[in-house]
Amino acid sequence: MKLTICHLYPDLMNIYGDRGNIITLVQRCRWRGIEAEVVPLGLGDPLDQDRCDVVFFGGGQDKEQLLVAEDLRTIKAGAIHAFVEEGGALLSICGGYQLLGRYFRTHTGEILEGIGLFDAWTVAGSRRCIGNVLIRCDFDGSGRTLVGFENHSGKTYLGSGCRPMGRVLSGFGNNGEDGTEGAVYRNAFGCYLHGSLLPKNPWFADHLILAALRRRYGEGQDLAPLDDALENAAHESVAQRIGRLGRIDSGVI
Amino acid sequence: MHLRLAAAVTAGRLATMMSRHLGVGGGTTAPGHLVRALYPAATASIAARLPQGSVLVTGTNGKTTTSRMISSVLRKAGLQVLHNRSGANLISGIASALVNGSTISGRPKADVGLFEVDEAAFPAAVAELRPRLCVLTNLFRDQLDRYGEVDFLWGLWHETLSALPESSTVLLNADDPRVAELGTDLACRVLHYGIEDESIGGSALAHASDSRFCLRCGAAYQYRAVFYSHLGHYHCPSCGAVRPQPFLRAAGCQLGVHGSRVRVEWPSGNMSVEVRVPGLYNVYNALAAVGVGVAMELEPETIQSGLSDFAAAFGRVEQVDIRGRRLFLALVKNPVGFNEVLSTILRDPGEKAMMIVINDLFADGTDVSWLWDVDFEMLAGRVLFVVASGLRAHDMAVRLKYAGVEPSRILVEAASAAALDRALEATPDGGTLYLLPTYTAMLEVRKLLVDAGHLSPFWED
Numbered sequence: 004m005k006l007t008i009c010h011l012y013p014d015l016m017n018i019y020g021d022r023g024n025i026i027t028l029v030q031r032c033r034w035r036g037i038e039a040e041v042v043p044l045g046l047g048d049p050l051d052q053d054r055c056d057v058v059f060f061g062g063g064q065d066k067e068q069l070l071v072a073e074d075l076r077t078i079k080a081g082a083i084h085a086f087v088e089e090g091g092a093l094l095s096i097c098g099g100y101q102l103l104g105r106y107f108r109t110h111t112g113e114i115l116e117g118i119g120l121f122d123a124w125t126v127a128g129s130r131r132c133i134g135n136v137l138i139r140c141d142f143d144g145s146g147r148t149l150v151g152f153e154n155h156s157g158k159t160y161l162g163s164g165c166r167p168m169g170r171v172l173s174g175f176g177n178n179g180e181d182g183t184e185g186a187v188y189r190n191a192f193g194c195y196l197h198g199s200l201l202p203k204n205p206w207f208a209d210h211l212i213l214a215a216l217r218r219r220y221g222e223g224q225d226l227a228p229l230d231d232a233l234e235n236a237a238h239e240s241v242a243q244r245i246g247r248l249g250r251i252d253s254g255v256i
Numbered sequence: 257m258h259l260r261l262a263a264a265v266t267a268g269r270l271a272t273m274m275s276r277h278l279g280v281g282g283g284t285t286a287p288g289h290l291v292r293a294l295y296p297a298a299t300a301s302i303a304a305r306l307p308q309g310s311v312l313v314t315g316t317n318g319k320t321t322t323s324r325m326i327s328s329v330l331r332k333a334g335l336q337v338l339h340n341r342s343g344a345n346l347i348s349g350i351a352s353a354l355v356n357g358s359t360i361s362g363r364p365k366a367d368v369g370l371f372e373v374d375e376a377a378f379p380a381a382v383a384e385l386r387p388r389l390c391v392l393t394n395l396f397r398d399q400l401d402r403y404g405e406v407d408f409l410w411g412l413w414h415e416t417l418s419a420l421p422e423s424s425t426v427l428l429n430a431d432d433p434r435v436a437e438l439g440t441d442l443a444c445r446v447l448h449y450g451i452e453d454e455s456i457g458g459s460a461l462a463h464a465s466d467s468r469f470c471l472r473c474g475a476a477y478q479y480r481a482v483f484y485s486h487l488g489h490y491h492c493p494s495c496g497a498v499r500p501q502p503f504l505r506a507a508g509c510q511l512g513v514h515g516s517r518v519r520v521e522w523p524s525g526n527m528s529v530e531v532r533v534p535g536l537y538n539v540y541n542a543l544a545a546v547g548v549g550v551a552m553e554l555e556p557e558t559i560q561s562g563l564s565d566f567a568a569a570f571g572r573v574e575q576v577d578i579r580g581r582r583l584f585l586a587l588v589k590n591p592v593g594f595n596e597v598l599s600t601i602l603r604d605p606g607e608k609a610m611m612i613v614i615n616d617l618f619a620d621g622t623d624v625s626w627l628w629d630v631d632f633e634m635l636a637g638r639v640l641f642v643v644a645s646g647l648r649a650h651d652m653a654v655r656l657k658y659a660g661v662e663p664s665r666i667l668v669e670a671a672s673a674a675a676l677d678r679a680l681e682a683t684p685d686g687g688t689l690y691l692l693p694t695y696t697a698m699l700e701v702r703k704l705l706v707d708a709g710h711l712s713p714f715w716e717d
Contacts, residue, residue: 014467014476018397023628023658030658066407070474134622152623197625202654233657236668237650244647 005038006056006215011079011099012063012071013043019154021061021096023199027208028057035227037216046070050079052086056215062097062197072102072115080118087120092214093191096200100186100193101125101157121186121193122162128178131156135245136174136196140207142166142187149204150241151196159195161186168194173245190214203241205234261302261362264295268355283356284340288348291355299347300384302354302362303369306338310369310385311548312378314413315393315435317593318541319345319372321533322393325545325566327370332562333554338366345374350381375409379416389425389551390417391544394432396485396592410434420444427547429540430502431487437471439500449547450502451539452521453509457481457488462631472497484536485592504547509539520546527556530564535600537593576710579680582688583705587698588612589621591629594692598634601690608639610690611679613646613672613697620694624648627655636660641682643667645675646697672700 008028025041032039044050050058063071075083083103087093095103104123107115117124131154138149149169158178161167167177168185176184176195185194190211194200201208209226216224268291275283291298303310311330313323320343330337340353350371358364373381375395382390392413397406417426422443429435430450439446451457461467461479466486468477475494482488491498507526508519516531516539531542542563549559574585584601588594601608616622632655635642639661644652649670656666667682669675676691683689693701705711 019623020625020628023625023655026628026658030660064407152625154623197623199625199628202628202658203651233650233653233663233666233668237654240648240650 004036004216004220005040006032006212006219007054008039008041008057008059009050009055010041010043011050011058011060012045012067012074013061014045015067015071016061016063016099018062018064019097019152019197020199021059021197024059024061024094024096024201024208027199027201027205028059028212031205031208031212031229034229037212044079046074047078050082050086052082052089052091055086055091056219057211058083058086058091058093060093060095060099060103062099064098068098068102068107069115071098072117075102075118076116083118083120087189087191090190090214090218092211092218094200094211095191095193096197097155097195100195101159103191103193104159104186105162107157120191121188122165123159123177123186123193124162125157125159128156128158132175132179132195134174135241136176136184137172137242137245138169138174138176138184138194138196139172140169142168142192143210147206148172148238148242149194149196149200149207150238150245151194151198151200151203153195154197155195159186168192190218203234203238205229205231258301258362260295261298262360264291264298265302265355265358265360265362267291267294268298268352272352272356284342284344284352285346285348286352287355288344288346288351288353291351292348298362299351299354300386302358302364303385305358305362306364306366306369308335308368309388310371311389311391312371312373312381312385312387313391313393313544314373314375314378314381315391315429316375316396316590317537318393318544319343321538322391322541322544323370323372325541325563326391326548328566329545329549329554329559329562330368330370330552332565333549333558335368336366337368337370338364339370340372343372345372346377347380347384350377350385376412379412382416382420387420387424389427389548390420391427391548392429392435392438393540393544394429394487395434396590406434410438414438417442417444425551427544427551429487429544430500431483431489431540433468433477433486433490433499434471436500447504447547447551448500448502449504449540449543450499450506451483451509451543452502452505452507454481454489456509456511456536457483461486470495470497484596487540504543504550506539506543509536511536511539516542518542522550525550525556527560529560532564532566534603535596537596574711576705578705578708578710580685581680581683583680583710584688584690585698585701586690586692588692588694591626591631594630597692598631602634602638608635608690609641609679609683609687610635610639610692611643611645611675612652613675613691613693613701614644614648614652615646615694615697616648617696620696624651627651630655632656632659632661639665640684641665641667641679643669643675643679643682645669645672646694649675672697673704676701676704 167183268287271287272283338357430448470492473495477490
């Protein structure tokens with residue numbers, strides 16, 4: 004069995020160690036004997052939704068996001084929508100998450116159009132939200148937690164029909180106001196969690212891998228469990244640290 | 257005598273003495289805060305009285321090592337150097353150094369000032385110190401939670417350099433496109449340094465994420481040779497922008513595990529220098545130091561000899577004998593530096609005994625996501641064991657597991673004292689333990705070693 008992971012704009016949207024998510028997906032597949040191939044898709048490259056099993060879209064700096072937004076709208080939008088409608092597994096972080104929303108509004112009121120995969124929009128905020136984050140996920144009813152690290156000045160708001168990935172137990176989350184973090188649509192996820200996200204949250208990495216396997220190889224597919232003692236210890240360690248310190252936040256841009 | 261300045265200087269020096277006497281620290285930054293609170297213009301006043309002005313060094317990697325190399329060269333030339341040697345490189349650290357190196361009346365007891373400066377503090381430092389020479393080593397993403405974005409920093413730096421008078425000089429790394437570009441439209445003298453010897457480079461970038469984009473037209477630079485990360489011989493295929501020809505170049509390099517030999521050339525001369533610390537990144541640091549010597553018109557033999565005198569800076573790379581083993585200590589702060597340290601260690605064959613200590617306090621960078629940008633994959637099959645320690649020991653252990661290091665060889669021991677004991681025990685007799693800590697972890701480890709008598713305290717270095 005084989006899964007193809009399409010990595011969007013690896014040369015432009017690669018900030019804050021998000022490639023750790025790619026590494027995690029690849030290893031967790033290989034450790035189960037599932038072949039994993041990573042295909043980089045940059046500016047001008049079309050996305051073939053039949054070839055992709057998982058799509059990953061990381062964060063970047065403002066200048067890079069402008070270039071990417073244009074390409075996203077004109078070259079990749081259609082295929083991404085089609086992929087997600089079919090139940091394709093997608094993970095987007097920070098800048099990637101913002102660009103998959105409806106739009107981003109800058110300090111000066113300029114609108115940067117997204118592709119509206121998530122019914123969400125982002126406005127530039129006046130403070131930087133930085134620190135360790137603890138989220139309780141409710142998208143699958145499991146109540147499992149995610150730990151990560153956020154660093155964003157954008158504030159994302161969800162439309163009335165848009166489900167968040169989870170509720171903030173500690174941190175700012177989407178906007179520091181409504182207690183939500185991230186957004187979900189079918190098997191597409193967007194959130195502000197770096198860390199990287201997947202290594203310390205192996206259950207979520209497996210959630211994505213399983214969704215991808217089932218889409219390609221049938222609903223009967225299951226994943227053999229792995230020994231996640233180290234990953235879970237890391238998860239616990241951070242959760243405890245957050246509990247002791249509260250947020251570590253500098254707040255000011 | 258300017259009474260307010262004298263009072264500030266006195267207070268600062270008392271604070272320093274007390275700090276060291278009471279063992280609460282090295283007295284390298286708190287006195288500076290005190291001085292600036294009492295008399296804000298103290299820094300500028302003292303610095304203005306340095307007969308030969310100041311040399312500032314900034315950049316992401318190499319500030320401390322480059323500064324120490326420059327210090328060695330300047331002292332060889334017979335100059336008394338006022339230098340924030342301990343590496344306290346914010347304005348407060350520079351102020352402390354100035355106060356402790358001057359008389360009560362605020363007259364510096366030195367010929368020339370030499371300051372390594374934190375990237376974000378650089379603009380303010382230039383404004384107050386009005387340096388004769390600024391060295392900019394490189395620009396990488398480091399501790400993003402502190403500096404926000406690299407582009408913003410670049411803008412600040414360019415604005416700062418544009419304000420330098422014709423009588424000042426900037427020395428820029430030609431091989432780093434972002435740093436080299438800082439030299440455009442400046443009024444002051446602009447000199448570049450770089451490596452010419454393409455044989456020691458690779459033909460392509462190791463990571464897509466090392467890509468850099470033309471500052472003029474946005475196209476991705478292409479490289480004829482890559483030395484490390486995004487440093488190399490680049491050009492823009494779209495608008496023709498190209499790496500500037502360096503004034504000072506490394507024409508030939510021989511790299512070894514204990515150091516390198518470099519053939520250096522510049523318009524009016526050439527010589528062979530010995531760099532007594534290993535790694536390509538130290539070749540760049542040495543080139544910058546030679547560049548300072550040449551820009552200040554020192555004798556080549558003096559520069560060469562000063563560089564040969566150089567011994568590794570506090571905590572950056574140090575070797576200590578302890579309990580029948582050798583301890584190799586190298587500070588790690590960001591992906592590029594970490595990769596270079598790992599490559600250097602792995603240059604010799606065999607399995608390595610290692611201890612990596614990761615903290616996430618303010619000075620270390622609170623976001624440890626950067627560990628996923630380090631190529632720990634090169635350690636797979638090359639380690640005897642790794643003890644993962646520090647506040648983020650578990651994060652480090654997980655990173656190693658996903659890098660392909662056998663889980664049975666990954667030991668987690670968060671407390672550094674216990675970790676050091678365990679790591680030394682597990683290191684074969686006569687073998688080397690490679691200890692790689694982040695900044696605050698380095699301070700902790702050093703304290704353990706100093707208390708046990710293996711190292712001298714950092715301010716005496």
